[in-house]
Amino acid sequence: MLSNGLRPALPLLTLLALLALLLTLFATPAPAQDRAGAERQFRVWLERTVWPQARAKGVSRRTFDAAFAGVALNWDLPDLVPPGTKPKTPKAQRQAEFGAPGKYFNRGAVDGATRVGRQMAQRHAAALKRVEAKTGVPGRIVLGIWGRESGYGRAAIRHDAFAVLGTKGFMSTRAEYFTDELIAALQIAEAGHVAPRAMKSSWAGALGQPQFMPSSFLAHAADGDGDGRADIWGSQADTIASIGSYLKRHGWVPGRDWGFEVTVPPSVSCTLEGPDQGRPIAEWEAMGIARVSGRPFPAQELRGEGYLLMPAGRHGPAFIVTPNFYVLKAYNMSDLYALFVGHVGDRIRFGMGDFTARWGDVGGLYRSDIAAMQRALERLGHDVGGADGLPGFRTRRSIGRWQEATGRAASCFPDAGVVAALAD
Template sequence: MIFPRFLLAVLLVALTAQAPARAADAAFTAFIASLWPEAQAAGVSRATFERETRGLEPDYKLPDLVLGGRPATGARAQPEFVQVPADYVKEATIARLANEGRRLMQQHRAALEEIERRFGVPASVVLAIWGRETDFGRYTSPYDALRVTATQAYVGRRKEQYRTEFILALKILDEGVVSRKAFRASWAGATGLTQFLPSDYYAHRVDLDGDGRADIWGSVPDALASAASQLVGKGWQGGVRWAYEVRPPANADCTLAVPEVQASLGEWLRAGFVPVRGQKLSAAEQAQPASLLQPEGLYGPSFLVTKNYFVIKEYNFSDLYVLFVGHLADRMSDPKPFATPWSASRQLHTSSVEAMQTHLAGLGLYKDKVDGKAGMLTRSALGAYQKQAGLKVDCWPSESVLQSMRAAR
């Protein structure tokens, strides 16, 4: 009969399609088993290893994977890279979190005062990180941390890094600091109230509440102190602001808005950059080195950023992330928004920014990675291109600049 033959054909196709996945999963199981010596060397017990890896399966839907000879899957479109600043540093969100932060500052006053004393990191900064990362604990990460790190170690683009993260994730479970059920993570393996990779947890964990374990998942004092410890480990300087909002002079060159171009705050002021709202900088502040940041090129707010700006950026490599955290920290003591409003209404698609970066690299104007993210180096290179092409120099990735590049090709 035709109908049964048709069903048989469909079944064979389905089985054939599933065969590679089964083979890959078998290889994954063997790969995980091969990591036992490393886990043992890290102090993980055999019982924990067997219990936590039994039935463990990869998650091939995660981004940043290299599957079956195909190109690496793109990193998930993080909001800090696809939204315009006004959408990411949203006023309503900042105002809500700042109000909550002021309440939490009173609730956790003793712990925050101890953090400031020990680490020199303001209470508002660690609270802002907590607010941005997990909405003060209201947001629960969607992935199983062990499965994420195992998958990334097996087929991720950064296998060696995640091999270590997986072993340390096992070690966390072996120590019993957090249960497997509560051990949730982002797609990249960041976990806890303040989002640490397992390696960051072991490098910077702090048991501030004194209960004998550094619990960044359930203890607010431990999570905030660990965040402060991580910032100090990345070079935080006590008593130094993260940034100063300024109004640039009319002849400001937006191509100078890169980390490599540094001058003292006093020199920037003498060059015509004026702190907003009449803010006066002390002699000590004016002696500090700073770089220019213009997240929307010549449009929107401009900032002179200190070393601490880049320390926060080590926590999450995004200018908008740092602006969110820094501004939220400021708003806990000062209710005023940025003095200059954001101007950009839309951001180009990632593929369009990648095309721009590729073109700029071909001209020798851009030497960073092609990733579709219009960061500081990309914006500066765009400004240099605009100078060469006789276009308006605004250091912003617009459709008109993209059309100019297409025409040149």
């Protein structure tokens, strides 16, 4: 025993261990969300919020219970906001890159969709012909969408729709939207189109082979095989009919094409792009725009309105598109998506090859960089369509207008130089 009453000094290694423990305790983030508690709150939410809305829409208690039997929250989904937390603000450097447009048309995706699409065109010729006669939508366009959405039904769609929509309705950044879609999914089950456990979706809640959100299913799904149900999971005929129905109800114009690849002379500014700057195709032709094939525009198209589309600005193929192109965009609000569908459809039906013009080596910018550029353009008075980090046609032509106003050659597409110049 020591006479001075002091305790012996701790060995150095012990002190270091204690210091490391303290640092660990202070560095450890707040305890993880009480998932068991969240599951209990989820069940309360289903009873108090979802069930009254579902019952008001004609959903029976039997269907409701079957839909959520064994369903738990899916914690692996993105954009979740668990109870008691706030939405996270993503760091700029972690935001996704905006890829080069040419990557969307990679060799495997285009060739695969074309090859299998030709097989499907033969196998389902009768169903495609019926849909075209009923809706005016060409079979090749239906095939293009079907191939892009689910690989003609070959892509695995494994998620339980009620788990996905329930999770996102209960705790996501767009909870109200997904709650409405959850109610629509219950209505689908109530109508007997598919059993609850067989209602498979993507991670975002899109259903079946055509990837309809539940509300779109209720509005547009069709019975193509005459069995009284619209089964977009197991029936190819129903899938074909449903895609045709969707496009017809969104305004597909029978007898018109979706668009044509063209050459745009330097005298025609890329700032003329956009669906709000349309003019008769005959006028575009008079300005020097010509089809890459060397053939004239079809006579019936010359009288109709057309729109300049340059999805990579001066760094890629250019097109004159028709109102039907924007019907395709109603399926997925992406110029590249609609272009892919039309292009693959043409390859399936007409044996067309690649676009004549090549995609330039552009893209690879962070969405946060593009959003900052968009905000700079907005401060200069340009309408970029919102600072969302995605260079849509309003952003592209705003870049071109700024370039022209500052004595630069108009490219109408963001690159590192444009971003840097606007940041100054």
